[in-house]
Amino acid sequence: MHLLTLFGWSVPSGIAIKSYGDTSLLAAFSASIGENLANFPQGPGLEDKFWLYLLTWHIGLFSTMLLGQIGWQGRKQGYFK
Numbered sequence: 001m002h003l004l005t006l007f008g009w010s011v012p013s014g015i016a017i018k019s020y021g022d023t024s025l026l027a028a029f030s031a032s033i034g035e036n037l038a039n040f041p042q043g044p045g046l047e048d049k050f051w052l053y054l055l056t057w058h059i060g061l062f063s064t065m066l067l068g069q070i071g072w073q074g075r076k077q078g079y080f081k
Contacts, residue, residue, distance in 0.1 A: 002065070009064040
């Protein structure tokens with residue numbers, strides 16, 4: 001179930017949107033990780049966009065996981081008939 005929700009969030013987060021400069025959230029987050037790994041011993045600063053991408057991506061992932069579990073368990077127990 002967890003791999004299904006990871007896939008269920010990775011696909012929509014991979015769609016390009018204008019607010020990230022015509023790139024996707026996943027691509028912007030991955031690029032930010034790569035840029036910060038290039039400066040490895042030093043971590044990202046507080047004003048770095050990495051933190052925004054990190055929080056946005058993980059909030060979306062955990063929301064998808066939560067709603068997926070609610071739907072899966074609700075259907076399994078017969079709430080949605």
